[in-house]
Amino acid sequence: ACLTGCGGSNNDSGSSGTASSENGGSKTDDSGSDASGAGSSESSSANADRTLNIGISSEISNIVPMSNNVAVANRDGLIVFALYDPLIWYDTVTNTLSPWIATEWSHNDDGSEWYFTLRDDVYFHNGDKMTAEDVAWSLNLIPENPVVTDANIPGFGHAEVVDDTHITVYMDTPFAAAENFFASYHMVILDKSYQEEVGWDGYLDHPIGTGPYKFADRATGSYVDMEANELYWQGEPDIKKVSLRILPDANSQLLSLETGEVDVLQNVSIENCKRIEDIDGFTVDYETAYAVLYMRWGSNSKLDTDQNLRKAIAAAVDPDAINNVYNRGYTKAVGCMIAPGIHCRPEDGTYTPAQPYDVEAAKEFLANSTYESTDVLSILVVAGSKEEGVCKIIQGNLQDIGINAEMKAIDGSTYSTLTGEGDFDISLYTTLPSLYDCNLIYQYYTPGTVSFENSKFEGKEEMGRLALASLTEMDEEARTDIFRQMINIMNEEALMLPLYQDCNTFCFNGDVTNIDAIPGTNVRIAEWKWN
Amino acid sequence: MKELLNIKNLYVQYNTDEAVVHAVNGVDLIVHRGEAMGLVGETGAGKTTTALGILNILPEQVGEITEGDIVYDGKNVLNMSKKELQAMRGKQVSMIFQDPMTSLNPIITVGNQIDEMLLLHFKELTKEQRAQKVDDILKLVGIPAERKHEYPFQFSGGMKQRIGIAIALVCQPDLLIADEPTTALDVTIQAQILQLMKQLKRELGTALIMITHDLGIVAELCDNVSVMYAGEIVETGTVEDIYQRIENHPYTTGLFNCIPKLDSNEKRLTPIAGYMVDPTDLPKGCKFHDRCPYVTDRCGRENPKAYQNGTHKIKCFRYESWGEGDSI
Amino acid sequence: MSKPVIKTKNLTKYFKTPRGLLHAVESVNLTIEEGKTIGVVGESGCGKTTLGRVITRLEEATSGEVYLEGKEILGLKGSAKRNIYHDIQMIFQDPYSSLNPRLSLGDIIADPIETMGERMSKKDLHELVLSLMDTVGLPPRYYNQYPHELDGGRRQRVGLARALALDPKFIVCDEPVSALDVSIQAQILNLLMDLQEEKKLAYMFITHNLFVVKHISHNIMVMYMGQVVELAEKNELFAHPSHPYTKALLAAIPQPDLSSRGKNRELLAGEVSSPIEPKPGCRFSPRCPYASEKCRAGEIPLKEIAPNHYCVCTLFSN
Amino acid sequence: MVKYILKRLLLLIPTFFLLTLMVYTILSLSPANPAFMRLGTTATQEQIDEINHELGLDRPLLVRYGTYMWNLITKGDMGVSWVMQTSVYKEFMERLPNTLLLTALALLLTTVVGIVAGVFAAVNQNSIGDRTTMILAMLLISLPNFFLSLICQIVFCLQLRWLPVTGAGSLKHFILPSIMLAASRIAGQVRLTRSSMLDVIGQDYVRTAYAKGCSKRRVVFYHALRNGLMPVITNIGNNVGNIVAGAVTVETIFAIPGVGSMLVNAVRSNDIPQVMSPIIFISLLVCVVNLVVDLLYAVIDPRVKLQYR
Amino acid sequence: MSQMGLIWLRFRKNKLAVIGLVGIVIMILICFTSPLYISWDRVVTQDLLITNQPPSVQYPFGTDQFGRDLFARVLRGGVYSLSSGFIVMMGALVLGLIFGSIAGYFGGMVDIVIMRLMDVFMSVPNLLMAMTLIVVFGQGITSLWLALALSSFPALARTVRSAIMTTRSAEYVDAAHIYGASTTKILVKHILPNCIGPVVISATIMLGSTILGIAGMGFLGIGIASPTPEWGTILSEVKDVIRFYPYLGIIPGTAIALSVIFVNFMGDGLRDALDPRMKK
Ligand SMILES: Nc1ncnc2c1ncn2[C@@H]1O[C@H](COP(=O)(O)OP(=O)(O)OP(=O)(O)O)[C@@H](O)[C@H]1O
Ligand SMILES: Nc1ncnc2c1ncn2[C@@H]1O[C@H](COP(=O)(O)OP(=O)(O)OP(=O)(O)O)[C@@H](O)[C@H]1O
């Protein structure tokens, strides 16, 4: 209903139709445009003007990545990859990288230089042609926002234009997962000339990218409207109008789906997914996610230095029960804090698995620990998150071996402050490695960060050294081995307690099809179709 | 003189949460056209209740007329329809209330409050005619007409009471009930109001029921007097009958005796012994018997009938020799 | 001549109001002797209550002095101030709001003794209260009852018992009978007079009922808008009212007999004017039939026009 | 009157500063550090210091507050969100209309329904109608708002399909939310109106009106109502604060992007600039409504009006 | 008969008020005796094998999503809900009495300053107050109590103030001055007891709104921390699955609704009983 925000887009539609078909012919990917061509033309006649409403539960953190010091969050993948394109595409199902804006890429031996060949048929939403200049400029935004990018691409130097279709990225120090970074939502291609014209405020007001959807309108906290990009180099998507609607309340989300106010819901609780499945005309797609729920200990806590207490807790918590019963079996137990399949993650069986559930052992560990029966351990969770429920179960588990724990459900900012400063006993958090790399591990143990500097656990030195090494080790085998060592230490000393891999879901009505839940977050609305 | 109002054997009670208050217990009262009747009695005697009964505006759900008739100008007020009642109130019978401070609507100009009477009862009048009438009546009660745009709180108590009188009189009712119109006022102002009432009575020929507990006011203003005690009229007669102070109900005598005299230097007053009876628990027999200096056994058993001597009727066995008269 | 209990000198009270200073009591001089009553009469709002409250220090005087048995009391502070209440008490107009509805009658009467009197055992206190109740004619069965269970007359007796509890010498009676029926009024008046005789009490009796004031007082003071206009022995005042306002006041009384029936009275015209920032001179002058320029000129002296009969009026000033 | 309004507006100033200072101070007491919100677990001390410096958090509280207020008053600048780094003013202005509409509707509902039902109950005191009205009003406040909202959503949106579940696109979207928002205040308003009307109906001047020959309708509407409304109107002022506070929940449930949900989100992320704008809005709204209430009072009550002249 | 007796008499005549009183007393009795036969273990013990069970003989109210016995939780939860309501009410009462009586008795500048301050407190939404207090003092029932008490006491302070202002000029207060009673004594013995009527009424009504307030906070995730079985918390814990397991919501919802209704009936009855104008 609110799609009149962008006047220019209507004018373009006539000419862009041809552009679209041209592009469609020349593209090399397997989007199956032939197969869907007939279907799409048929359905578009019925649903041409229909808006696809997608219900999401929270506000977009940053609609223009790299524009400022605010990180785009995992949950924003849906919109970032609709509006923009990364250099390389990461397929989370197969865990492979494929050409995208960059048709080819390679790096020199020590990883200090990266060479990209760019497509020549990519246009921004305003019709400007994307140039190598735009790409290099976008890359060079990275060092301008160190807060966000330092953690994700340490050692980044600068990018230079080689010619119309080639650029080179120079690294100050090599970074092993740089490839993954170029495929992440942290690095998408923005329009240089447009930015120079409107400034960042203007860009935030009306973002422009090369992605399959054009920004149309936005109301903070309410919705983001998008329209299909006729100029898209992969061809215009089937669904022409998309509206992402922010529905914070879970019940309202479900009701909206049932009444048809929204067509698709992302990440509904498993309990409710099961219910939707039972209603005629609705489909739910589940996929085990790369996001892992794990427990951490505070650096200012007794737990930081008391290995036995950590192990007692690790042995007391029953991840299977949480999995099977609380999550109805839709989540998967993991042996370490990184999900299988992630870049450089050692295979299961090649590392020491985490402390298994064993109440007797837990009691023994506890007896040897410094825990006193009057101690009350605080478990930190973000209020209103899924972890709140899990925390309650863990509380029960700990109760069984005689540990008193209180749940502290707090707001996000206090959570990050307290966890950052280490002022807690246990924290519970689900995280997806944003680079689909084992970056979570080294992020926690990189010397220099406040939380690492504060902690005093036994293997600290070793972990710090390994973490630094993992950053620059370009050889995958060797790097996997570093992580194996780290995971071994982590599991042996119970430095973290991985619980399970989360589950990603999509619930949608019968009008849409081709929606697939994937383990990651880089979902492509462009692939969805009207039924 | 023609009979205007005839109250026959009226019983009113208030049904409160705690108890039933027998406020009026068999009142008979006749008022003729142009006549001024004084209704005298102590607090709680049921004077106001009787007056409210005449207009049929006893508090809803609480006040209840259990027996009797109120015949106004040949029609029984208790059988009137809502419309008839509304037409009667204000137009034929109007009332001035005890407390001038609270009986005017604080947020309506006094002019409009007077005008409302005309609006309700003389629908045929034009705005200008009504305004003229309002001015006239204000002048009559001695308030400058230009002050009609002011609000009650801008007037003093005496003036408010005069506005109350203006409201009551603007439709030239046949019967005016004045419920203690001067109790809340200063002596000098009270005198002004009484003067005004006298003048009105003379000039407009309105019949008047003057409710008061001040025997002085009655003496000055009224033709007839009824003395009320515990919801009954115990004595009635002309002013002369009663103020002769030769033959009176013991209660009336008691009332007279309580009042300090200006001209005697007696040291002690003679109050009526005892206290007013409890209206929720009325005694048998004569309601006054336990305070009466002349009490006999019979008084406690039997409620005396009204005994009549000419215009003078008394409900006391001491005057049995007069012979039974019409009930009062 | 018996000894004076209360004497005031130029006692004045102004109230600050948004529209200016309200002259409630203006330079009042009076003397009350032991066992005597001074009646204060005047229109509503003329400052009678305020005068009583200033003398009892419920209100702080703007200027002037009050002597209790020759001792100035307006300057007293703290416990010295509180000690005056052994001698000065007050009874109030409204028998309903002057008793704390939450306390039993026994508690109400005992409270002053507990607060101010000497310490005594519970039993003694109980007996003292009962004897006070007896004095004012309340049977002991009322000891545990609450004010709302009593009628106005009995409540006023409780107020009186409370005032008597500290055995005072002087009681300000602020319209103690105005709210009562005539027969109850007579009972209370009798009681007050009996007590006066017995205990040599001095009263300041505030009222606007001229019958009552005539009955109970020895001297009568007539006030108009804060000023004393006439002060005399009561029979003298009623026999020879001198100030035009006093005359009007007396003329306004409706007599409970047929003497004045049908006669037209001489009436005061106009209404009371505002006591806020009043004009100098006689405040009655706007309504006074005899008013002249002289009346508005300025201060009019108090003149003794007959023995012990004072009047403030230009008619007598020379 | 104008002078009075000016005086009232002047009185607003200290209240306003006191309120904002208080909120600013309590927020600053929070242990949450915005730097961590942005930096997450990988924060180094230098980065934290840098952000703290950038946000001015290394300066004393009063200086920060002063700067904030100075910018607000002189430039209308509400600052930049600490978390999103977007203009607070812009977001605030985007959200304001929704909240204004929502609260206005709720206030209107509370007032109109409250008064109508209250007058009805008072006029028919102790009747079945009176009892039913009071019990209905009671039921509305007996359930937590979110629970009642859910029930209504299921009934009216899912079963009957009369209204949309969520969103803020059209007036229709606001019907259910404003009813839910009003629900908790209506009962109080009904009760107050009822008792105030009963009070007035017992007054002498109402008896006078009957004695004049007024019909019951005229007595109620011409004589009693305006007098009875005075305490009710005062209560409207009190309702505003509560309604805006209640808007937080309702906005979340019905997915209405308003100032209330902005407040919750901002408080959750300890984003002081973001918190301040809703607070300023709420306090100004409360003050303005109270001013309007006072003026209304003057319109109804001549005593007050003359006082102001 | 004493004043209290009379009030009681009037109160007793009001059927709804009596229902309210009896109802709330029964609820209090049931809840506060529950620790005798429901152990804390039964309240918090989770059994993930029996989650979301419908009511049965063993679990009269069914089980929640963690397999906890809802019957035990609701009964024990009443202890927290009702006592929270009571504690907040008492807190607000104390604050309201202190500020209200100071403002009302001394008047003038003191009054103006206190009342401005009350305005400020009133316009801070209780939610914001709760959230910030939680942030400052940590999540816990005390923060909630404090927040609710702080945001509700200004209303009480106003009530107290205006009641005191009317009582202050009563003649019996003058009488107390006249026999030398001190300010404190006058305030405590003569003024406050006579202001208690309107205060008691506001306080009872506050009891209900506190129970609701805590539930509302629970909805926004700032309620009482698990596993404390407070009614509002129970309700907000299940809010996301309530549609499919309605009994999870209906039972605590009914408990809340009943307690609020009872308390309000009682408050209304008290109002009518204390206010003679209302009498029939
Ligand atoms: N609304 C009411 N509810 C209950 N009782 C009432 C009501 N109005 C009057 N009464 C009682 O009825 C009796 C008669 O009252 P009424 O007002 O008629 O007396 P009155 O003679 O007018 O007294 P007053 O001189 O005080 O005006 C009294 O005992 C009084 O308490
Ligand atoms: N506390 C006060 N503040 C301001 N003005 C006051 C105050 N108390 C009394 N007044 C004013 O002082 C004047 C005298 O009042 P006071 O009560 O003494 O009169 P009164 O003679 O006792 O009247 P009444 O016969 O009505 O009791 C009046 O105009 C009154 O309005």
Ligand SMILES: [Mg+2]
């Ligand atoms: Mg009467």
Ligand SMILES: [Mg+2]
């Ligand atoms: Mg007085």
